[in-house]
Amino acid sequence: MTVQGLLDSGMFTVVNVGENPEREITVPFCCDLLSIAMGRAPAGCAWVTVMGNMNTLAVATLTDAACIIMAEGAVLDEIAMKKAKDQEITVMGTELPIFDAALKIHQAMQG
Amino acid sequence: MDEAIVLTYEISPDDFTRAGEASSDVKGKLKQLGVSPEAIRKVAIAMYEGEINMVIHANGGGIRVEITPVEIKMILADVGPGIPDVEQAMKAGYSTAPDEVRSLGFGAGMGLPNMKKYTDDMTIETQLGVGTTITMTVKM
Ligand SMILES: Nc1ncnc2c1ncn2[C@@H]1O[C@H](COP(=O)(O)OP(=O)(O)O)[C@@H](O)[C@H]1O
Numbered sequence: 031m032t033v034q035g036l037l038d039s040g041m042f043t044v045v046n047v048g049e050n051p052e053r054e055i056t057v058p059f060c061c062d063l064l065s066i067a068m069g070r071a072p073a074g075c076a077w078v079t080v081m082g083n084m085n086t087l088a089v090a091t092l093t094d095a096a097c098i099i100m101a102e103g104a105v106l107d108e109i110a111m112k113k114a115k116d117q118e119i120t121v122m123g124t125e126l127p128i129f130d131a132a133l134k135i136h137q138a139m140q141g
Numbered sequence: 142m143d144e145a146i147v148l149t150y151e152i153s154p155d156d157f158t159r160a161g162e163a164s165s166d167v168k169g170k171l172k173q174l175g176v177s178p179e180a181i182r183k184v185a186i187a188m189y190e191g192e193i194n195m196v197i198h199a200n201g202g203g204i205r206v207e208i209t210p211v212e213i214k215m216i217l218a219d220v221g222p223g224i225p226d227v228e229q230a231m232k233a234g235y236s237t238a239p240d241e242v243r244s245l246g247f248g249a250g251m252g253l254p255n256m257k258k259y260t261d262d263m264t265i266e267t268q269l270g271v272g273t274t275i276t277m278t279v280k281m
Pocket residue numbers: 065190194195197198199219221222223224230231235236237238247248249250251252253254273
């Protein structure tokens with residue numbers, strides 16, 4: 031499934047559409063500790079987290095994540111929002127808990 | 142490309158809004174140079190961790206990146222407090238980061254282990270009260 035596919039699925043609200051939405055999602059990834067995410071986030075992942083500060087965006091860029099899903103109704107703070115726009119990172123949102131959000135992505139990826 | 146391409150950055154202390162800018166810039170440059178995505182990812186991760194450490198633990202510092210056809214070398218030098226026990230600092234989970242840093246999602250004590258994991262070579266030179274220089278190499 032591509033990032034665009036996930037955006038179009040209507041499962042999540044769209045916060046920001048970044049570059050290359052045609053990119054394939056490799057796997058959902060859950061983590062809120064940025065230091066762990068930095069070492070573990072797989073390239074091309076759909077990263078589900080409640081952490082919405084600018085460092086989340088930096089970690090997403092540097093680990094080459096495909097997109098970010100803010101779970102539990104978490105939002106990007108103002109600086110993070112600006113960074114998402116500047117760095118063209120796709121961000122979505124949901125009221126769902128982290129696990130449920132990731133499970134939905136997983137199920138959508140199974141087709 | 143016979144000569145090394147050299148990039149230099151100054152990292153300002155306690156500025157989380159800018160932490161990661163140097164790593165992002167290097168990532169962009171390596172992309173333009175056509176470096177493989179795997180090597181770029183390694184450099185980006187290792188350098189970001191080093192950059193964040195300079196912001197949190199060392200009052201900022203300087204980063205020099207040397208790119209040659211065979212490898213990317215990152216030299217991170219600070220004049221911070223130094224690391225009293227490098228072996229302990231290298232342990233996964235060891236951290237002296239203050240609570241406000243933890244609330245931002247950092248300070249899990251995974252930085253130095255990540256830097257080691259994602260680079261082909263890493264050396265730490267450190268002296269208490271003088272500073273720390275970390276040199277990391279990623280092979281192309
Ligand atoms: N450049 C540095 N100057 C001084 N101390 C450092 C530096 N980098 C790391 N340290 C020390 O090593 C510890 C472990 O670093 P790291 O693995 O990156 O974990 P964290 O940054 O999450 O604390 C830090 O908590 C700090 O005490």
